[in-house]
Amino acid sequence: MAPPKYLTGDKAGIEEFLSRFDVFLFDCDGVLWSGDHLFPHVPETIEMLRSKGKRLVFVTNNSTKSRADYKKKFDQMGIPAEVEEVFGSSYSAAVYIARILKLPAPKNKVFVLGESGVEQELDAEGVRYCGGTDPAFRRDIEPEDFINIANGSALDPEVGIVLAGLDFHLNYLKMSVAFQYLQRGAVFLATNIDSSLPMAHSLFPGAASAGAGVAKAIGKEPLSLGKPSQAMMDAVEGKFQFDRSRTCMVGDRMNTDIQFGIDGKLGGTLAVLTGVSKKEDFLAEDAQTVPTAYIDSLGSLLG
Amino acid sequence: MAPPKYLTGDKAGIEEFLSRFDVFLFDCDGVLWSGDHLFPHVPETIEMLRSKGKRLVFVTNNSTKSRADYKKKFDQMGIPAEVEEVFGSSYSAAVYIARILKLPAPKNKVFVLGESGVEQELDAEGVRYCGGTDPAFRRDIEPEDFINIANGSALDPEVGIVLAGLDFHLNYLKMSVAFQYLQRGAVFLATNIDSSLPMAHSLFPGAASAGAGVAKAIGKEPLSLGKPSQAMMDAVEGKFQFDRSRTCMVGDRMNTDIQFGIDGKLGGTLAVLTGVSKKEDFLAEDAQTVPTAYIDSLGSLLG
Incomplete structure (x- = not known):
C-alpha cells in the first residue's frame, strides 16, 4: 500500500490530484462542519470544485433528516448545494x-x-x-x-x-x-x-x-444502506451514473468514509483531519485503512 | 463423552441415578409445564423427590416475574414449592x-x-x-x-x-x-x-x-445472570450452599439448561423431552452438549 500523500500547501500536488477525478463524494459532519460550526473556507472550496466542472454528491449516514432537511442545513451554512446532490442513508x-x-x-x-x-x-x-x-x-x-x-x-x-x-x-x-x-x-x-x-x-x-x-x-x-456498506455505493450509482475510477470519496473517518471508498473501488480517497480520525491512525505501520491523500482541512484544497 | 443413558421405564437405572444426587436444579417451562399446561404426574414426581430428602431449586430465566409471582404459578399448577426454592434471573x-x-x-x-x-x-x-x-x-x-x-x-x-x-x-x-x-x-x-x-x-x-x-x-x-451464564450458578451457590458433585440440573434445552449444568461442573444433568430440544439433538455424532441421562418426561421418574 502506498503511503498517503500530504497535500496541504502543495499547490501542484492538489492540482494533479483534483485532475484525476470528475466526481467527489463528500461526507458532511467532520468535513464541512462539526455540528453547527462551519469549517473555514468550505463554501469557497465547494465553489472552486464546481468551477472546475466537478460533480459533487454529499453522502451522509444521518437517517432522521430528509434531503430537504439537509438542504436547509446547507443553506444555513452558506454552502451552495442542491437537494439532488444530497444522498442520506x-x-x-x-x-x-x-x-x-x-x-x-x-x-x-x-x-x-x-x-x-x-x-x-x-x-x-x-x-x-x-x-x-x-x-x-x-x-x-x-x-x-x-x-x-x-x-x-x-x-x-x-x-x-x-x-x-x-x-x-x-x-x-x-x-x-x-x-x-x-x-x-x-x-x-x-x-x-x-x-x-x-x-x-x-x-x-x-x-x-x-x-x-x-x-x-x-x-x-x-x-x-449507510456507509461503509457497499449497498449504499450501489444505491448512489443507481441514481447517479458515474465512472468509479474517476470518483473520489472525501471523509474524516477511516472505518466508514475512507473504507467506503476503498471497498467501492473508487479512483481515490481523501482524508481530512477535522473530524474523528487522526493522521496517526492511517500513518501507523499496521493501519488497516489508508487514504490516497490527506489534507488538514477541506479549505486546504484552495491551496 | 459417554452417551446419555435413557431412563424411561428403567426402574433400577432411575433408582441408581437419583441416589447420586442430593440437590436437583429444575428448569420450569418445558420441564414442569408448557405455558399453562401442566405435564402429567409432575406434582407426584416432585413429592417423590422430596420424600427421598432431595433439595429442590427451581431455576428460571424469566425476569419479569418475582419469586412471589412464581410461587403463585406453582400454587395454581398444584406443585408444592416454597418461595425460597425459586431462583429467577x-x-x-x-x-x-x-x-x-x-x-x-x-x-x-x-x-x-x-x-x-x-x-x-x-x-x-x-x-x-x-x-x-x-x-x-x-x-x-x-x-x-x-x-x-x-x-x-x-x-x-x-x-x-x-x-x-x-x-x-x-x-x-x-x-x-x-x-x-x-x-x-x-x-x-x-x-x-x-x-x-x-x-x-x-x-x-x-x-x-x-x-x-x-x-x-x-x-x-x-x-x-441467567442460564447458561455461570454467574447465575455462582449466585445460586451464593444463596444455597451445596456440593456441586452431588447436584443434578434438569432441563429441556441443551444450549441453556444442560450446558449450564455441564459448565458448572455439576455431578450430572438430566434432559427431558417435553420442551425445546429433541433427542436427535444430543444423540447426534457431532452433538455439542450431551446430558448424563434423559427421560421422556419428568413424570417418567416415577418409574
Missing part, C-alpha cells in the same frame, strides 16, 4: 428498495422503525410504508397486542420489508411488530448501523440501536 | 449485586431496564435502584433531555450498575440514560440474554432485546 434505503431490491407488488410495503426523514424519502421514491411516525405505534404494548401480533390480525399483509433507522420513539410494541414481520420472511434493512449518535457534546444510542433488539431476536443483522 | 441478579459484586456505597445504586419483578427482587436483597417502572421514564425523549442526560444533571450520581432485563416499556429515553451511565463507567449486567420470548404461540423480543441497543452503543455485552 434514508434516501439510500429508498433508492435501494425502489430501484435495486424491487420486490413484486403487493408484498413490497415497508414497516419503518424510524422518524419522518425516512418516510419522506420513501415517499420521494414512491415506496409504500407503515409504522414510522404513526401515532398508533407510539404507545405501550397491551395484552391484546401480543395475541393480535402473533395471529397476524394486527399486521399489514403487504409488508415485505422491515427498515430500521434511528428512532427516538422506539418501543417494545414496534420491536414486536418488526420482529413478527421478520419471522414471516420480511427482508431486513437498516438505513445505517452507526452505533452511537453525537449529541449535546456526548453520545446517544445510534441508528444501530433501533435495529439491535430486533436483530438479536431474529438472529441476523440487517443489510445496511 | 432477576433474583439471581439481585443476589449477584448484593453478595458477590458488592460495590462500595454510595455508588452502588442500580439503573433498571425492566419490569416490577426485577424491582421486587432488588428490594428483597436490599439493593437500591432507579429507572425500572418509574413513570418519569415512561415517555418520549424531549430536546432538553439530550442536554440534561449529556451534562449529567438528569442522572443519579449514585448509580454504579446498569441492569437490563425484559422491559415491555423500553424506549429511547431509558436507553439513552442507560448508555450514559455506561459511558461513565457503570457495570453492565443483564438478568438473562434470551433472544426471544414465547408468547401467544409465537415469539416476541426477549430479555436480550432490551439490552441489545445499549450493548451495541457501548460496544460490549452485559454479564448475564
Whole structure:
C-alpha cells in the first residue's frame, strides 16, 4: 500500500490530484462542519470544485433528516448545494428498495422503525410504508397486542420489508411488530448501523440501536444502506451514473468514509483531519485503512 | 463423552441415578409445564423427590416475574414449592449485586431496564435502584433531555450498575440514560440474554432485546445472570450452599439448561423431552452438549 500523500500547501500536488477525478463524494459532519460550526473556507472550496466542472454528491449516514432537511442545513451554512446532490442513508434505503431490491407488488410495503426523514424519502421514491411516525405505534404494548401480533390480525399483509433507522420513539410494541414481520420472511434493512449518535457534546444510542433488539431476536443483522456498506455505493450509482475510477470519496473517518471508498473501488480517497480520525491512525505501520491523500482541512484544497 | 443413558421405564437405572444426587436444579417451562399446561404426574414426581430428602431449586430465566409471582404459578399448577426454592434471573441478579459484586456505597445504586419483578427482587436483597417502572421514564425523549442526560444533571450520581432485563416499556429515553451511565463507567449486567420470548404461540423480543441497543452503543455485552451464564450458578451457590458433585440440573434445552449444568461442573444433568430440544439433538455424532441421562418426561421418574 502506498503511503498517503500530504497535500496541504502543495499547490501542484492538489492540482494533479483534483485532475484525476470528475466526481467527489463528500461526507458532511467532520468535513464541512462539526455540528453547527462551519469549517473555514468550505463554501469557497465547494465553489472552486464546481468551477472546475466537478460533480459533487454529499453522502451522509444521518437517517432522521430528509434531503430537504439537509438542504436547509446547507443553506444555513452558506454552502451552495442542491437537494439532488444530497444522498442520506434514508434516501439510500429508498433508492435501494425502489430501484435495486424491487420486490413484486403487493408484498413490497415497508414497516419503518424510524422518524419522518425516512418516510419522506420513501415517499420521494414512491415506496409504500407503515409504522414510522404513526401515532398508533407510539404507545405501550397491551395484552391484546401480543395475541393480535402473533395471529397476524394486527399486521399489514403487504409488508415485505422491515427498515430500521434511528428512532427516538422506539418501543417494545414496534420491536414486536418488526420482529413478527421478520419471522414471516420480511427482508431486513437498516438505513445505517452507526452505533452511537453525537449529541449535546456526548453520545446517544445510534441508528444501530433501533435495529439491535430486533436483530438479536431474529438472529441476523440487517443489510445496511449507510456507509461503509457497499449497498449504499450501489444505491448512489443507481441514481447517479458515474465512472468509479474517476470518483473520489472525501471523509474524516477511516472505518466508514475512507473504507467506503476503498471497498467501492473508487479512483481515490481523501482524508481530512477535522473530524474523528487522526493522521496517526492511517500513518501507523499496521493501519488497516489508508487514504490516497490527506489534507488538514477541506479549505486546504484552495491551496 | 459417554452417551446419555435413557431412563424411561428403567426402574433400577432411575433408582441408581437419583441416589447420586442430593440437590436437583429444575428448569420450569418445558420441564414442569408448557405455558399453562401442566405435564402429567409432575406434582407426584416432585413429592417423590422430596420424600427421598432431595433439595429442590427451581431455576428460571424469566425476569419479569418475582419469586412471589412464581410461587403463585406453582400454587395454581398444584406443585408444592416454597418461595425460597425459586431462583429467577432477576433474583439471581439481585443476589449477584448484593453478595458477590458488592460495590462500595454510595455508588452502588442500580439503573433498571425492566419490569416490577426485577424491582421486587432488588428490594428483597436490599439493593437500591432507579429507572425500572418509574413513570418519569415512561415517555418520549424531549430536546432538553439530550442536554440534561449529556451534562449529567438528569442522572443519579449514585448509580454504579446498569441492569437490563425484559422491559415491555423500553424506549429511547431509558436507553439513552442507560448508555450514559455506561459511558461513565457503570457495570453492565443483564438478568438473562434470551433472544426471544414465547408468547401467544409465537415469539416476541426477549430479555436480550432490551439490552441489545445499549450493548451495541457501548460496544460490549452485559454479564448475564441467567442460564447458561455461570454467574447465575455462582449466585445460586451464593444463596444455597451445596456440593456441586452431588447436584443434578434438569432441563429441556441443551444450549441453556444442560450446558449450564455441564459448565458448572455439576455431578450430572438430566434432559427431558417435553420442551425445546429433541433427542436427535444430543444423540447426534457431532452433538455439542450431551446430558448424563434423559427421560421422556419428568413424570417418567416415577418409574
